[in-house]
Structure formats: structure tokens, C-alpha cells
Amino acid sequence: MMNAQEYFANQEPAALMVLCCICGTAIPANPSNMCVNCIRSQVDITEGIPKQLTVQWCRGCNRYLQPPAHWVPAELESRELLTLCIKRIKGLNKVKLVDAGFVWTEPHSRRIKVKLTVQNEVFNGTILQQIFIVEFVVQTQMCDKCTRREAKDTWSAVAQVRQKVDHKRTFFYLEQLILKHNAHSQAVGVKSRPDGLDFFFANKSHCLKFIEFLQNVVALRTKSSEQLISQDDNNNTYNYKFTFSVEIVPLCRDDVLCLPMKTGAALGNIGPVVVVYKVSNLIHVIDPFTLNVQELSSHRYYNDPFRALASAKQLIRYTILDVIPVGPTRGKFILADVQLARDSDFGMNDTIFTTRTHLGNIFQPGDNALGYDLSTANFNEADLAALKGRGLPDVLLLRKVYPERKRKERKRHWRLRKLTVEEDDGPVRRMDVEREAHDYETFLEEIEEDKDMRSKINLYREPDAEQIMQRNKEEKAAQSMLDEGADDGDDDDEGDVGLEELLDDVDINQDEYDEDD
Secondary structure (H helix, E strand, O other): OOOHHHHHHHOOOOOOEEEOOOOOOEEEOOOOOOOHHHHHHHOOOOOOOOOEEEEEEEOOOOEEEEOOOEEEEOOOOOHHHHHHHHHHOOOHHHOEEEEEEEEOOOHHHOEEEEEEEEEEEEOOOEEEEEEEEEEEEEEEOOOHHHHHHHOOOOOOEEEEEEOOOOOOHHHHHHHHHHHHHOOOOOEEEEEEEOOEEEEEEOOHHHHHHHHHHHHHHOOEEEEEEEEEEEEEOOOOEEEEEEEEEEEEOOOOOOOEEEOOHHHHHHOOOOOOEEEEEEEOOOEEEEOOOOOOEEEEOHHHHHHOOOOOOEOHHHOEEEEEEEEEEEEEEEOOEEEEEEEEEEHHHOOOOOOOEEEEEOEOOOOOOOOEEEEEEOOOOOOOHHHHHHHOOOOOOOEEEEEEEOOHHHHOOOOOOEEOOOOOOEOOOOOOOHHHHHHHHHHHHHHHHHHHHOHHHHOOOOOEEOOOHHHHHHHHHHHHHHHHHHOOOOOOOOOOOOOOOOHHHOEOOOOOOHHHHOOOO
């Protein structure tokens, strides 16, 4: 049998019970000698924490104000909105936040309720936990961007970008560069003009930053003017509106130039007949007969301006009959003698041209090419003064043409983004719309053919890009079966945009969330 000593040794010691000093309830001993209900009645650890606050919401862009001037996009009962609300509550640094969550309210009630669970130490080490609700009253307030958008005359600086050419391919390319680098993030509006675009800014510094970006990607010159809007003689303050005229050099890719004598001498006696093969903040030209390459700056161009002899709209189609490399090479260019005939002459006459080209690396007998027929072209005598009586070549080749089966209307597995542009107030002519659509299609074809151009802009994949690519390959394979004897093994992969070059499109309007500097 277990004796009494062993019995009491095996028993757990009973908890020491004391009476609550306020209500007299028996409770386990604690440093405060009070029950939980009495501690809560005597001590409020949420004292000093506001229970009702206001939060500002912009109905135009669905963003909430995070003081002093930052606007945060957030949906109802989202993690972002909960973080913003907690940051608005003062005094939480005095307690330990254990849990936080939303209490459901009607969406139209303009009330947001946040339930908080906090802990704090009271009465010599006693930890008290308390749950309480903070109510936020939603007040509507327009953010700065929405205010400027609604008040259309609040701009203080405008950049008027213009180029005096008969196409818009330069602006299509410039639009993609602007979108890739988000250079228009500070613009309050973009408006289309017949010969360019107007970019409006709230601050002069934002406009100057945008013009600096343009100077890094295209060759241009700028002029500025200012107009006094109002003045306060008492405070000696003045309000101006600034206008910046940005004129892009009217020279584009594939243009044929006859350089003036001074310009040619400054560029190492190149030419005078040269071809523009690349456009950036400099105009890159090449002599198609010697492969001499030079760069023409906007400053040098406007010191002695001239116009192009021929532009891309005057290109006609030729068929290559023979290609004979003649030796010199420079990078991707190879000098070659080419025999060719106009496609329009087939069945009419036997006229064959012989010319020299810098594109000997891409042409093979039987290929189609685009070039300028200078033998029948008419030019002003002043434009040809640098030739000093020498004649022009009969033909200048500019690019290769892909087979017709690849140039038919087909759905592309990629697409480009576009700027949100306000159209001009003037009448819209059908001819202008068709011309712009043709220029845009030409620009898309240039992207497909030029991998270097694709590397400088962002291309986005369509949702069903893989299916579209597979369908196009099947169509090309079926067409190849029909084209008996067609040698197109080298052309199948040319002009194709791979999936690895495409970006996944995210449906977020980034412009709405960028803040002013």
C-alpha cells in the first residue's frame, strides 16, 4: 500500500488561488491580483489610438492617397489597402500588432472597417490582448494627374515634334522607343497633328527631360519660346507657358542623298551619292560604290540643309539576274556587280541594267529587290550640283523583297503597343487614313526584316501566339508544295519573329501610376 508521504509526493501542487482585489472572484495568482475583466475595465491599451479616420480616394484612377503626396492603386479589401490603412493609424508603435483584417461593409457605404488585435504589457509583466475596430471614412479627392486630365488647359510646357516628310514611319518608330523607355510618363496629354505630335507637360523641367530623351534617339534641332500668362507685381511672380519646337531631320532610312560639296568634304570626301542605311541620333550613310561609311549629325545637316533625291515611296521592283562579288567588304556589306531587270519590263522589252550595290551579301540570282530607277527620274539642277556634271547610276538597290506568299495579309503572332493620343480637331480624310495604314504596315514589315530594329523596341506576344505561328508555318509549307521548282530554302526563316523575342503583355496602365518627380 502507498503511504501518505508517497501519495502527496505524486500529487501536482495545486495552483495558488487569490481573490480579485476589485470584484472578489477567485483567480490564479498574478502580479496585478485582478481578473481579466477587471484589468480590461481599469486599463485600455488602445488609449491614444484613433478609432475613426478619413482616407482620400480618387474615383478617376481608383487610387488612395498615402500622405503626403503619393497615390497607391488598391482594390477594396486588398493587401495594399490594408497596409495603407494601418500606416494611417497613429499610436500603433506603442503596442504590439498581432493581427489585422477587414470587417465587411457595403461597397457603397464609403466606410472601411479594420479589425486590429494588439498586445501590451500592464501591471508588472501582465500581458493584455485587446481587439478593437478602426473605421475609415472614404472621402473623394482627385489626384494631380486626374485633375490635369480634366482641366485641359493646365499644361505649362509643350513639345511640338515635327518632321517634314510624306510618311509617318519615323513617328511609328519613335512611338515605340518612347513606350519602351516610358519617356512620356510625365506628359499630361498627347495630341496628334498632321505632321507630328504635341506632348503637353505640367512642368517645364519634365518637358526638357523629354526633349533630352529625343535628342538621344533621333537627329533633331530645337527652338523655344515663352508666353506670359499672368503676373503678380506685389510678389514679383510671373506665370509663363513654354513652347518647344522639335524638328526632326527630314532624312529617313533608304533615302538616296546627293551630299553638298561642303558636307561631303567634311565627311571625308564621301559620295556625293550616298544611301541612308540607319537612323539614330546620327544619320548613318554609306557610299554604295566604295562602301565608305560616315555619320551625319543634325548640327552639320542644318548648317547646310538639303533634301533627299528619292524616298521609299519611289521604290520599284526588280528581279536579280546575276550577282558577281568584286571583293571589298565592310561589316555586313559586300560590294558586288548586279545584273537586273524591272519586273514591269517582263514581256515588254529586254532591257537589262548593270549596277553596283553594297548588298552583295543578301542577293542571289532569282531574288526580287526594291530599288530606285534613276535613269528615268527628274531632279532639280541645284540638287545635283555636287556631281559637277557626272551622271547618276541607272539603278540603286535598297533592300530584298520576300516572296509574295509571305507578304500576303496574315495574322501576326506579335503586336505593338500604342500611345494614347488625342486626335486632331480637323476633318479626317479617307486618303490620309489609308496612307497612314499603309505606312504602318510598311513599318511592321521593316520590323520583321530588321533584327537590329527589333532589339531596340518591345514586341508583345498575342495570347494564342503558338497557334498562330503553327498555322502560318502550315500555310507556308502548303504554298511551298504548290510552288514547284521555287528555291526558297534560304527565305523560310528570314523575316520571322521568334517567340524568344516577345514579351508577355501585362494589362496595366503604367502611365496612371507614375508619380511626378
